[in-house]
Amino acid sequence: MSASTHGPRERIVYEAAQHLRRTGVAGTGLREVVSAAAAPRGSLQHYFPGGKDQLVGEALEWAGTWAAERVDEHLARMRRPSASRLFDAITDDWATDLASRDFERGCPVAAAVVDCADTNDAVRQAASAALQTWQRPITEALVAMGRGPRRAQALSTLMLCALEGAIVLARAQRDTAPLRLVARELAPVLDA
Amino acid sequence: MSASTHGPRERIVYEAAQHLRRTGVAGTGLREVVSAAAAPRGSLQHYFPGGKDQLVGEALEWAGTWAAERVDEHLARMRRPSASRLFDAITDDWATDLASRDFERGCPVAAAVVDCADTNDAVRQAASAALQTWQRPITEALVAMGRGPRRAQALSTLMLCALEGAIVLARAQRDTAPLRLVARELAPVLDA
């Protein structure tokens, strides 16, 4: 969960993602990111000639694969996996993260969509791709549990919708209740 | 849905809300809002001495009450209202709005939360209040349908979570499918 491999480039991408989670795309200053990453400012134009768009894109990609790996970890840890148990684990992850950091950080993908869906198609596509990266292992797990591909896709979409919305509500009211609620209410649908 | 009463002040608030929906808080420039509202720039410091925070706060409040009224309209139009039918109507509203405007505009409340939950508590509180304003008529309708107050509250929270998340996913992939999906999948839970 910390700064992946130790190069400055990786640290910048990681720190960009974290900053995205807190203040969105427009609120994320490149100078600030670089200084938080303890990286030289000159590295920006060297490693990210595509400018801010490229950096944000890579941050989203990183976040997507990180989330996907996290899903796999949860699945590996379960002795008898089920859809509701997986969703429980994911929402619990987020509830813990939100509460422990005082609701500072949300989902970077949601931040990118909300800020850029209209004005920056490159970022929007990166967000969409990150979402797919995240969703794939969930869908595959559901298939492994016996659902048909279509049904698995629908259920994983439902999970991400409820999760993203619950994160927004949780941050708004500074309370993890929405996350616990969606986990509880969706369980019957997910396990049906 | 257009510019409420015709005063410059109202137009500014309305236009601020619309701009929030497109580019978030940080991406919303005051000069731009004022010019879109065809209002004099001087009106800003006259009507909103609290600065940008006040304007954003009022925009969120306006959006909250507007959404609440919309809920009441849907309920009034139904001959035999049910939880799933109400949720259908709401998601359908959003799907139509998103598609008709090419996924330009999302939910202003989500935008405010994503951008400011960490850095601007005044805006965060305004977002939370708007969410409550929106949720109340839904909860009350569910009570009128026979649910207990606690259950009604839980179900309305579930609706908003799924809706907010579905809006994010829909904008990311430029497809209203997530909205239709959550409406379909949640129906059994809502009507149980």
Add this chain to the structure above:
DNA sequence: TCGCGTTTATGACACCCGTCATAGTAGCGG
């Protein structure tokens, strides 16, 4: 030791931001 890619350093650029100070104009009651 030289040379040459890779990486870093730093300052400048033009632009947009929110806020404020200040002066101006309407419009209405007296």
Add this chain to the structure above:
DNA sequence: CCGCTACTATGACGGGTGTCATAAACGCGA
């Protein structure tokens, strides 16, 4: 007509933004 309030107009300020140009240091192979 005056006077006062509500509103508008406009320019400036300080600061932050992403981007670029340019030069310096580094590090490794020859």
